[in-house]
Amino acid sequence: MTKEQNAIIEVKGLAKSFDKTIALDGISFSIQSGELFGFLGPNGAGKTTTINILTGLVRPDAGIFQIGGIDCTKNVQSAQHLIGVVPDESNLYPELTGFNNLCFCGALYGLTKQERQNKARKLLDTFGLSEAASRKFGGYSKGMKRKLTIAAGIIHSPRILFLDEPTTGLDVASARQVRQLIADLHKAGTTIFLTTHYIEEAERLCERIAFIVSGRIVKIDSVEHLLEPFQRKQAMQIACIKDTSFIQPKLSETFPDMSFIFSKNNMIRVEADKPVFAGAIVRFLEEQGIDVSExxxxxxxxEDVFVQVTGIESDALRKEKEKSGMGGKS
Amino acid sequence: MKAWIAFWNILLKDMRSYYLKPPNISWGLLFPLVWITMFFIRSGLGMESLPKLLPGLVALSILFGTTSVLSVTVTFEKKGRSFERLLLAPISLEVLMLAKTSGAILFGTINAFVPIFVAMLLTDLSAVNWAILVPATILIAISSTFLGLFIAVSVKEVFEAQTFSNFFRFPMIFLCGLFFPVKQLPIWLRPVSYMLPLTYGADILHTSINQTSHMPLLLNFSLLTLFCAALFTFSLRNIRNKWII
Incomplete structure (x- = not known):
């Protein structure tokens, strides 16, 4: 599939409320064909609701949207053959084997027996699941379940793939594999709509990112453009042995050209418009009786962009997500 | 063609995963068999009385075979979110739900013929009008299945599906004229009886097996078909309004 420079997803003024809670407050965006688009935001921001609307699982209260040039506002079904969905929870059939799950998902999209069996074998091989092909999905590990769920989402070779928190809850190795798979799919020309709460994942994978908070898109741009204002800044992180907050006034007084951000874990973030030299600051801290470890x-x-744009500490975002586990509508 | 592939595979998966499993066979076959044996022994009559009990046995086999599994599995799949996979497939909701219910219809119909074959071995069924019995059995299986679907889309939890099923099934057994004619019911209970699809199904079964009927055959078939259409339409509306919010 080749990249075409036209919008494959176009959303205008999409709104949705659940009872009195506003989940989406008139969001608008467009995604180019072949683009890897990231949707970043805290729990309850409206990420999953957006995916559910675009895939036909939830009806919008207002707004219009097109997928592949088809107006899907009233009925997504006409564009469902273009879409592959990997939900935030692995939702395949526990009683079916890995192979049969993939074949069944292929059949739902009208693939012939030969087509779906060939595709299933190929995908199991690509995802490193060939040996587990005849095992029941219910007995798979979390990482294996996630990989098979992604495989099920692409068995019909969709032009657009919706990935909802694909690496949440995975161990480091599995998450890495999944990220590589996403990168490969993108390289092959699939348009990818990715929601994640891992900022570094979005930075590494996505071409453009939308920050969504409380149902509103607060910023949308390419990763390059988002980072541009921050590239000019110089930053340094200093790890201290004990609490350092008491030193803030003195530090600001001694180094007036720099700004200091103190975090709870005895870290000091130093920012300046000109190069920051560690030596002078470290010496100053040690003179004040503060031991510096790094x-x-x-x-x-x-992460810096996210914190500035949303006002949400990225650590808080991660912890909040970990506390709530994998699932939950956002 | 593509919709047909999806339809066939949903049906096949449900048959393998749910209907051909031992617990379902116990619900669909064992329960009606025990129930009827109890009636048979209590009546103290011989094998020649078997045709009298056959409509009840056939109806119960269909009713329990269809409603027990469908109402629970649809609720279970909805709860486990695997039903979302089906909703995301590029097929219409009508085709999807027909595929989901076809397994139950097929199982209910097969279930109905098990007691018929057993009865054929034990007694003379030469008086049976097969041209009426076969379509009636299929139509009763369809209406019972759609009743199971109606139950499934009206509840949220799996246990609610079971409880709600019994709320319909048990009164229906006694009020539909299977074991005693509707005319013998107190007058105030008769309207309830006429609101149950199985009343019309039971009457057709009595007509085809024992040549005794309460209502005209065409009316029974028409009303039963109407019940099927109404239950299916109402269930689809419920899915569209409650599940695709």
């Missing part, structure tokens, strides 16, 4: 230059990341 001082390192940090490159600006999407």
């Amino acid at each position: 001082a390192r230059r940090i490159r600006p990341s999407l």
